[in-house]
Structures are given as structure tokens and as C-alpha cells.
Amino acid sequence: MDKAAARASFPAMKKRLLQSLVVVLVVFNVVVGVRVYQAIGAQEKDDAGYANIAVFARAMQLIRQDYVDEKKVTYEELTHAAMRGMLNNLDPHSQFMEPKDFKGMQDDTNSRFGGLGIVVAQRDGAIVIVTPMEDSPGFKAGLLPNDQIVKIDGQSTDKMDQNEAINLLRGDPGQKVTLTILRPGTKEIKDFTIVRENIKVASVKDAKILPAEVGGDFKIGYARITQFNVPTAEELSKKLDELQAKGMQAFILDLRYNPGGLLNSAVDVCGQFLPPKTLVVSTEGRVPSQSRQYHTADTVKSRPRFPLAILINGGSASGSEIVAGALKDLNRAILVGETTFGKGSVQSVIQLQDGSAMRLTTAKYYTPSHTVIHEHGVAPTIRATLTGEQERMLMMQRREETGVETDHKELSNFRDTQLERAVDALKGVMIYADKAGVPGAKKTSTN
Incomplete structure (x- = not known):
């Protein structure tokens, strides 16, 4: 064959070679793809992952190709928008965080x-x-x-x-x-x-023995926890020591409007009122590593088993619900107020390759009796509600304690009926114990 003929046949040879290579690749991909699909299909069964991902990829391709505003269709913007939509559709607590959002969340973990x-x-x-x-x-x-x-x-x-x-x-x-x-x-x-x-954020506030016009002949202690931080349990322990030294016979823990905080802090607060190694809360998820149990410490400070009431409302969430739910289940406290917020789920924060992150709900909290908190909340033992006006006055009263100028005349007519119901409940417990001849009823018994 002369050189001219060789040059003429080269494109045809190249074409045949490429066609053969494509056939080999197609056969390889089909075989391997079938194996991979079968392997994943064995795990996912009815969830046709490949088919749905193909739909998503096709939609992204069409948007990038045909959408009128080219500046809005970068791969990053489309991917982040899709992630945001996916996670928002799961539940109110799962979220997609762009890199700046993730950094802001990390900043907020500091005190x-x-x-x-x-x-x-x-x-x-x-x-x-x-x-x-x-x-x-x-x-x-x-x-x-x-x-x-x-x-x-x-x-x-x-x-x-x-x-x-x-x-x-x-x-x-x-x-x-x-x-x-x-x-x-x-x-x-x-x-x-x-x-x-x-x-x-200050954790434990307004620790005191209630005045005689509220507590009557009994010395009833009171404190509120605004949020569960690292030092919360230690701060509460010191306040309880001070109140016990003043002769406290019963105690009211106010968790109204407490949005939660650190799980371990909430567990440690429960340890102020429960024996060592007591189950406080458990978590359960699809992945075995998300299923855990949380107990009070192996050694806890010995305290009198004084009557205990906890104030809760719709603003009590997360850690507050763990404390209230555990102490109610274990018959250690009377809950007074309204059903809590119902935020009883665990969010895992998973950082992604581009600096963004997912806050994904991976488990739910359960009280010691295995009652779910999420979307149900913790119901009070004694239901007592505040009107909108009473709630406003309660917040005004708390602002006054921080030095904010308020209308003293308006506050003088305010009655915290939830606190009053808690006091009445504790008085009833102590009077009954005294009449029943429970040893040390007035001084309270020890764990």
C-alpha cells in the first residue's frame, strides 16, 4: 500500500478503533454498573437511588443550560440550594449551613x-x-x-x-x-x-428562700436556671448548699423559658436530686452509635430528699425537658405549669468538603420510662397557665431584677399563679408527710 492509500485509510482505522473501545467500555460499565447497582439495591431495596440521582443531575444540567439568569446557576449555588431544601424538608431542626453559617454556629458554642x-x-x-x-x-x-x-x-x-x-x-x-x-x-x-x-449567659439566678407571705410557715427554696452551660450544675450545687444552711425544707426549680443547652449539664443537674448511676435519659437512632444512655455520676453529693417542684411552660425546651421528664418519671418532682416545647431530638453537625455543614437529626431523646419527648413535650403533673398579660408581667419582673426600670405600680398587682400552685403542692406534701408521721418530715429525709 502506498503512502497516499495509508493516509486515506487511517481515519477509517481510527474510527473502528474508537468504536471498539466504546463497546468495551460500555460492556465494562454495564457489567460493573449492574454489580454495583445490585449491591446497593440489596441494601436499599425499594429506594431507587440511581434513578432519582439521575433526575436530579438532569434537572441541574437543564437549569445551568437554559435558566435565563446565568449568574444564579453556579454549581455551588444550585448545590447549596438543593441541600437547604432537602434538610428543611426533614424536620424543623435539620438545617444546611453555608460556610459562614457554620462558622457562626462555632462562635456561638462559646459562653x-x-x-x-x-x-x-x-x-x-x-x-x-x-x-x-x-x-x-x-x-x-x-x-x-x-x-x-x-x-x-x-x-x-x-x-x-x-x-x-x-x-x-x-x-x-x-x-x-x-x-x-x-x-x-x-x-x-x-x-x-x-x-x-x-x-x-448566667445560669443560676434568684436563689432564695421564698418570703413568708408566699411560703407560709414552711421554708421553701427557689432558684431558676436560664440555660444549661458548663458550670450550671456546680452553681446550682452551691446555691442549694446555701439554702440548706438557711433551713430549706422544700425546693422549687424554675425552668420556664429555659431553651436548653448542654446535655451533660442537664444530666448533672439531675444528679443534684437523684442517687448515683441513675438513668436520666437515653437516645436512639438508626445508627447504633447514636443509641446511648446517660446516667448521673458514680458519686453525687448526698442531699436531703426534700420535696421538689419544677416550673415548666412552652418555652422550656431540650435540656429543660430532659430534666423535667427524668425527675417526673422517677417520682422525684412534681411538674407545675404547661406542656414543654417538644424539642427532644439530637442533631449531629457534619462538616462537608467545602466548609459548609449539615445539622442533621440523628436520634431522639427518651425519658427513663422510654417516653418520647420530640414533638410531644413533657406534660405537667399539675396544669397551671398564665395569660398573655401575666407572662408579660413575669418577664417585666425578671427585667426589674436585672436593674431595668419598670412600672412598680403595675408589678405590685402581679401574681405568679404557677409559682403559687407549686408552693401549694409542696405545702400539701409536707403537711401530709407530717400527719402521716413520716420520720423527719419537717426536716426532710435523706436519699
């Missing part, structure tokens, strides 16, 4: 952070204040639980997700932010201009 000191949640598409942390700028400004944030610095929160709202609420200390608030109880819409501060 000090910049902001307004309000805990927010998304309910029925609205950004709602679960509780303002005591001593925080939001608390002092007069924000209340269940207030709906309509605007942040003039920007509507309609169609805004929780992470977007939190990013707008954050800022450097000293900066101002204006919140437009809708108060459901009165339908009032009002602007609050608040200066951001470094927030330092």
Missing part, C-alpha cells in the same frame, strides 16, 4: 458571643422568638416569648429561613439593629432598636 441574646425558631414560616436570654439586650428591651419578627433592619422576614435571620441578627458589639415585632396576643406591631452586646 460569650455578639448579638441580641434571643433564641429564635421557625414556626409555620415565621421567625419567632422562643425566649430572650436574661440579662441580654433583647431581654432588657422588652422582647417577649412568641413575639414574631416581621422585619430586621427593614428587611422582611417573609420567605426568610432561620439561618438567614440569625445572620442578620448577629453583628459586632455596639452596632444597632431594629426589629419590627408582631405581638400575637395584642396584634400590636412595634419597632425595637437594640444595641448588640457580647452576651455572657
